[in-house]
Amino acid sequence: MCGIVGYLGPKQAAPVLLDGLTKLEYRGYDSAGVAVLNPDGNIDVVKAKGKLEELKKAVDGGRKLRGNCGIGHTRWATHGEPNEVNAHPHINDEQSIAAVHNGIIENYAELKAKLIRHGYKFYSETDTEVATKLVDYYYKKYGDPLEAISKFSLRVRGSYALAVMFEKYPQTIFAIRKDSPMIIGVADGETFLASDVPAILKYTRNVYYVENLEIARLEKGAVSFYNIDGDEKDKAPVEITWDAASAEKDGYEHFMLKEIHEQPKVVKDTLNSLLHGGEIDFTEIGLTDGELENINGIIIAGCGSAYHVGVVMQYVIEDLARVPVRVELASELRYRNPVTSGELLIVISQSGETADSLAALRAAKERGLKTFAIVNVLGSSIAREADKVIYTKAGPEISVATTKAYSSQLIAGYAFAVKLAKVKKTITDAYYSQLINELFALPEKISSVLENRESIQKFASRTVDKEDVFFLGRGVDYAVSIEGSLKLKEISYIHSEAYAAGELKHGTISLIEKGTLVFGVLTQDMLVEKTVSNLAETQTRGAVVAAVASEGLKLPDDFDRVFRIPETDGHFTASLAVIPLQLFAYYLSVLRGNDVDKPRNLAKSVTVE
Ligand code: M6R
Helix, strand or coil: CCEEEEEECCCCHHHHHHHHHHHHHHHCCCEEEEEEECCCCCEEEEEEECCHHHHHHHCHHHCCCCCCEEEEEEECCCCCCCCCCCCCCEECCCCCEEEEEEEEECCHHHHHHHHHHCCCCCCCCCHHHHHHHHHHHHHHHHCCHHHHHHHHHHHCCEEEEEEEEECCCCCCEEEEEEECCCEEEEECCEEEEECCHHHCCCCCCEEEECCCCCEEEEECCEEEEECCCCCEECCCCEECCCCHHHHCCCCCCCHHHHHHHCHHHHHHHHHHHHEECCEECCCCCCCCHHHHHCCCCEEEEECHHHHHHHHHHHHHHHHHHCCCEEEEEHHHHCCCCCCCCCCEEEEEECCCCCHHHHHHHHHHHHCCCEEEEEECCCCCHHHHHCCEEEECCCCCCCCCCCCHHHHHHHHHHHHHHHHHHHHCCCCCHHHHHHHHHHHHHHHHHHHHHHCCHHHHHHHHHHCCCCCEEEEEECCHHHHHHHHHHHHHHHHHCCEEEEEEHHHHHHCHHHHCCCCCEEEEEECCCCCHHHHHHHHHHHHHCCCEEEEEEECCCCCCCCCCEEEEECCCCHHHCHHHHHHHHHHHHHHHHHHCCCCCCCCCCCCCCCCCC
């Protein structure tokens, strides 16, 4: 939530900052702002309510702000309504210090009261203005930015990625983070700061991942790191291998459509990173067969779509490897007092920064559980803190609605399940080989589903006025249904519910009326008849029924529309069945004139509780 950027170098800062913010707009988009140190040595601040376009107009694409050192912010409001006053950067009274912040200062009210007692006045409702003025307070007291930031961090509770400019230090940006992401990139004579890699990918691939409570001092083409006591630290950059083009739309109308089409590739890349010589091989991530053999229980935690991947994994792991699995919403798990008995905790997260998932991971570690993460963003907090990590190879995912990250998480989950089953000897060698072949066949099968996009587009245009859409399925098909439903409500704003097909008649069927659209997901041989009966029950009450079904499954001929997907092993059908549902949500969102990539009220990376 919220994106921050910083730049120092020979170029005009404002256009670079605006460009970086464009890549981070997925993190928040209710207001934005930039602060640039002008050639007269003063800090100029421009802010605007609404999407980044408004800020770009306000600064005339950057031309109204001159100077080579600046910071910027795109906001997802937590404290105070989204307006220009509450937008970042925030400044001290003399406008000699400006700061941008991603995170939440939990004790901001108490700090604000303290600062008011010291004569400070406040113009906004934000915790960030409090943070800025607290830095100002300590700067005035100690006369040193590093000391001020260090004192700030000892005094605040909560999460922050904070970048601060001081008028008296014209070619320097100071920064610190705790539990909110921050990276710093260095190129020849230039230094960049951002919440996420895509913001700086076109300028440099040499990236430093700032650690919790590490202070950074950015200068042109250089960066120094300090611990909280002010001692300098050695730190090496990481080379980012992501392709710069992957953070561009590449001719597609929306990032979501581009990312949907990237799925065959990212699934293949993820698979290739986990298989060597035709065998699933976790030695690179340090997960030995001995460790796998000792797993007697698994808890999977995640939020949103990542949680939905966990639901698929539960079915697949239990069926293949016969190990008990519990799937938990990370936001619930973190506040429960669960009974655990040495299970492995698997956390799934695209961003690796989701606050609830990170907290669930930390709580599990405190209980002495072994932890394992499936993460997309290299060097992210969850990736760093988990005992072992599988990196999915989705590349940067920009659209708020996840598609390619979800698909690559599924693949990583399948590989884990199949490997566990092999080690536990719950599947034969022949079936193991067959499953591997099926995994390798998935990218092409996903491509073939994508080829049918026009029929889904047509169906979407016929259903654009629906007010309610239900998704029904059993087993893995239920897991796909909850993802299809989330995707739809997230970007089309159409009310939707997903139900385990057998559960509908325990209450929810009362919502079905003439014309209600019900999507059946039908990929499981053994369950198809049962789900078809449940769909028939909705038809009897006037529902229009559409289905996503595996080739070869016999269906009644009175369904309004059937989207067929290729056959695969029953454990892997989620990878194919989800594609028509992603496309359906996408086209409905477009048809309704919504902002597909940046749906209202949402942010890509949820770094607050
Ligand atoms: O970065 P994460 O995978 O931890 O994010 C979890 C959810 O916020 C995310 O999957 C969310 O539900 C998506 N926007 C759904 O499309």
